[in-house]
Amino acid sequence: xxxxxxxxxxxxxxxxxxxxxxxxxxxxxxxxxxxxxxxxxxxxxxxxxxxxxxxxxxxxxxxxxxxxxxxxxxxxxxxxxxxxxxxxxxxxxxxxxxxxxxxxxxxxxxxxxxxxxxxxxxxxxxxxxxxxxxxxxxxxxxxxxxxxxxxxxxxxxxxxxxxxxxxxxxxxxxxxxxxxxxxxxxxxxxxxxxxxxxxxxxxxxxxxxxxxxxxxxxxxxxxxxxxxxxxxxxxxxxxxxxxxxxxxxxxxxxxxxxxxxxxxxxxxxxxxxxxxxxxxxxxxxxxxxxxxxxxxxxxxxxxxxxxxxxxxxxxxxxxxxxxxxxxxxxxxxxxxxxxxxxxxxxxxxxxxxxxxxxxxxxxxxxxxxxxxxxxxxxxxxxxxxxxxxx
Amino acid sequence: xxxxxxxxxxxxxxxxxxxxxxxxxxxxxxxxxxxxxxxxxxxxxxxxxxxxxxxxxxxxxxxxxxxxxxxxxxxxxxxxxxxxxxxxxxxxxxxxxxxxxxxxxxxxxxxxxxxxxxxxxxxxxxxxxxxxxxxxxxxxxxxxxxxxxxxxxxxxxxxxxxxxxxxxxxxxxxxxxxxxxxxxxxxxxxxxxxxxxxxxxxxxxxxxxxxxxxxxxxxxxxxxxxxxxxxxx
Numbered sequence: 001x002x003x004x005x006x007x008x009x010x011x012x013x014x015x016x017x018x019x020x021x022x023x024x025x026x027x028x029x030x031x032x033x034x035x036x037x038x039x040x041x042x043x044x045x046x047x048x049x050x051x052x053x054x055x056x057x058x059x060x061x062x063x064x065x066x067x068x069x070x071x072x073x074x075x076x077x078x079x080x081x082x083x084x085x086x087x088x089x090x091x092x093x094x095x096x097x098x099x100x101x102x103x104x105x106x107x108x109x110x111x112x113x114x115x116x117x118x119x120x121x122x123x124x125x126x127x128x129x130x131x132x133x134x135x136x137x138x139x140x141x142x143x144x145x146x147x148x149x150x151x152x153x154x155x156x157x158x159x160x161x162x163x164x165x166x167x168x169x170x171x172x173x174x175x176x177x178x179x180x181x182x183x184x185x186x187x188x189x190x191x192x193x194x195x196x197x198x199x200x201x202x203x204x205x206x207x208x209x210x211x212x213x214x215x216x217x218x219x220x221x222x223x224x225x226x227x228x229x230x231x232x233x234x235x236x237x238x239x240x241x242x243x244x245x246x247x248x249x250x251x252x253x254x255x256x257x258x259x260x261x262x263x264x265x266x267x268x269x270x271x272x273x274x275x276x277x278x279x280x281x282x283x284x285x286x287x288x289x290x291x292x293x294x295x296x297x298x299x300x301x302x303x304x305x306x307x308x309x310x311x312x313x314x315x316x317x318x319x320x321x322x323x324x325x326x327x328x329x330x331x332x333x334x335x336x337x338x339x340x341x342x343x344x345x346x347x348x349x350x351x352x353x354x355x356x357x358x359x360x361x362x363x364x365x366x367x368x369x370x371x372x373x374x375x376x377x378x379x380x381x382x383x384x385x386x387x388x389x390x
Numbered sequence: 391x392x393x394x395x396x397x398x399x400x401x402x403x404x405x406x407x408x409x410x411x412x413x414x415x416x417x418x419x420x421x422x423x424x425x426x427x428x429x430x431x432x433x434x435x436x437x438x439x440x441x442x443x444x445x446x447x448x449x450x451x452x453x454x455x456x457x458x459x460x461x462x463x464x465x466x467x468x469x470x471x472x473x474x475x476x477x478x479x480x481x482x483x484x485x486x487x488x489x490x491x492x493x494x495x496x497x498x499x500x501x502x503x504x505x506x507x508x509x510x511x512x513x514x515x516x517x518x519x520x521x522x523x524x525x526x527x528x529x530x531x532x533x534x535x536x537x538x539x540x541x542x543x544x545x546x547x548x549x550x551x552x553x554x555x556x557x558x559x560x561x562x563x564x565x566x567x568x569x570x571x572x573x574x575x576x577x578x579x580x581x582x583x584x585x586x587x588x589x590x591x592x593x594x595x596x597x598x599x600x601x602x603x604x605x606x607x608x609x610x611x612x613x614x615x616x617x618x619x620x621x622x623x
Contacts, residue, residue, distance in 0.1 A: 064566060064567060065565070065566060065567035065568060065569075068567040068568070070576060072552075072577060073576055073577055073581075073583060074583075077583060077586060108431065232455075233540075235455045235456050235457070235514075236455070236457060236539050236540045236541055237457065237539075237540055237541035238456065238457035238458060238459070238539070238541040239541075249514070251456075251514050256517045257517055257519075321498070322434070322497050322498050322521075323431065323432075324432055324510060324519065324521060326458070333458070335458065335459070335510075337459075337461070337508065337510070337521075339463060339497060348463050348464070350459065350461045350508065352458060352459040352510070356544065357457075357459075357541055360541055360543060360544040361541075364540065389567065
């Protein structure tokens with residue numbers, strides 16, 4: 001229709017709006033909105049094809065594979081020590097944490113146990129990667145819904161933690177530091193004191209985030225009640241980590257199935273939230289970051305002395321068997337199902353990544369939400385693309 | 391039964407898992423083919439393929455509500471091996487006292503077919519996981535369990551494209567990762583890894599060779615350091 005005057009056009013628009021209200025004439029369905037593959041709000045190359053009806057999502061389907069690197073296949077043609085190089089690159093924000101379950105699975109098959117000192121340093125580095133990983137989320141969640149400041153704080157403070165990881169391992173993102181039977185090296189001199197002051201700063205960072213976002217009215221309005229996941233649905237989809245705990249399920253593999261690291265030596269608690277919405281997921285991660293700094297502080301006090309490597313042969317051959325070990329990684333349950341046939345390399349490695357399951361709930365949770373909430377939910381589910389695609 | 395043997399061998403007795411295994415075996419009845427228990431590690435159950443869906447349902451009702459993952463294993467030995475039939479690889483075997491022996495068995499819980507399904511479930515009540523396996527027959531088809539565990543949806547799609555196993559009743563078995571025109575099932579053992587065929591793998595040299603005149607000295611140093619530190623633990 002061509003409007004002849006403003007007044008006429010206004011009359012037309014209001015008439016159409018009235019029609020839409022009583023759902024008579026205006027057809028608002030059949031619109032497809034592609035979010036991604038390259039979009040600032042998708043953490044990488046994930047594409048979400050949304051079918052819309054007006055402002056509401058009818059079907060949301062994530063389309064992946066833009067970053068599929070075939071690690072399960074590649075692991076089959078590498079030796080055990082070489083696999084950790086690949087595994088580092090699955091969840092690149094918490095690399096050290098990725099190595100641990102794979103190494104533990106190999107250790108279980110070889111019936112080798114790392115000495116206590118190695119286990120403690122492992123746990124410290126594990127928690128440091130958690131802090132580095134979650135710190136970015138805490139800032140990034142702000143960006144997803146339009147608050148720019150927090151992310152700068154997050155990048156600034158995450159760097160401090162990465163520096164500590166780098167000082168020990170030599171790598172900011174890809175440490176490749178964990179070995180079957182222990183660790184590559186001991187911690188350097190003066191590192192414990194430095195880490196303690198960094199933990200202090202990270203607690204300040206958490207307080208800042210609490211002031212900037214959690215207490216913010218707009219943030220609450222955008223997150224509260226958005227993307228509610230009930231606990232039974234979360235369990236059926238295999239959600240893990242903070243996403244599950246934000247739905248009120250009190251389950252943390254660090255506490256409930258500790259595979260031998262030093263978490264049972266310190267005093268800490270698991271945080272849950274009953275709401276199951278985006279706000280709850282943010283809040284749980286915020287508390288977890290704080291709790292992790294406390295865990296690190298306590299661990300730093302009590303690192304036992306002793307060797308950092310158990311006696312392992314120079315050529316590592318893992319006896320035939322199968323083992324599944326999973327740990328509570330920053331993103332959730334990360335597990336490796338390793339099948340060995342007594343060879344130098346694994347026969348089959350199934351990599352169970354947290355983000356894959358966490359994102360598989362997207363079609364369910366996004367039914368009927370409004371377009372801006374799509375971004376909020378994606379941000380709050382928190383995934384790393386490499387962790388989905390492997 | 392395999393599980394009884396395993397318990398006899400190791401002095402460690404794992405009451406939680408044993409009790410759980412008994413309970414599950416009773417509930418599963420004749421669906422269960424074989425079971426295997428490694429104390430304080432895991433429980434493996436092999437179930438009949440035609441009752442895969444029922445097995446998932448029964449396990450869920452027995453408290454295994456958390457869906458971990460679903461995948462498959464190809465038990466064939468890869469024809470190309472690990473692409474390491476090079477001079478160096480031969481050298482490595484020679485240096486080694488026991489040459490690599492490929493075990494031809496099909497893992498815990500046994501198995502008769504080339505492909506096996508693999509699923510991990512977890513019980514939050516008992517804090518124990520269970521691994522379910524099932525032999526996939528020649529028709530390469532199994533009932534979908536996405537109605538029992540909605541999270542299995544994507545896992546089944548992945549297994550379908552990677553191994554070529556079809557899931558009866560799954561509405562959207564189109565590829566998850568691979569391009570639509572992709573041919574073959576990459577995680578099958580006979581699927582060649584093209585990159586390795588085009589260019590030899592430089593990473594074969596995994597262990598740096600230590601010069602002969604330094605080896606004894608180095609070994610002594612490492613052992614000395616180990617003993618000094620070892621006393622402190």
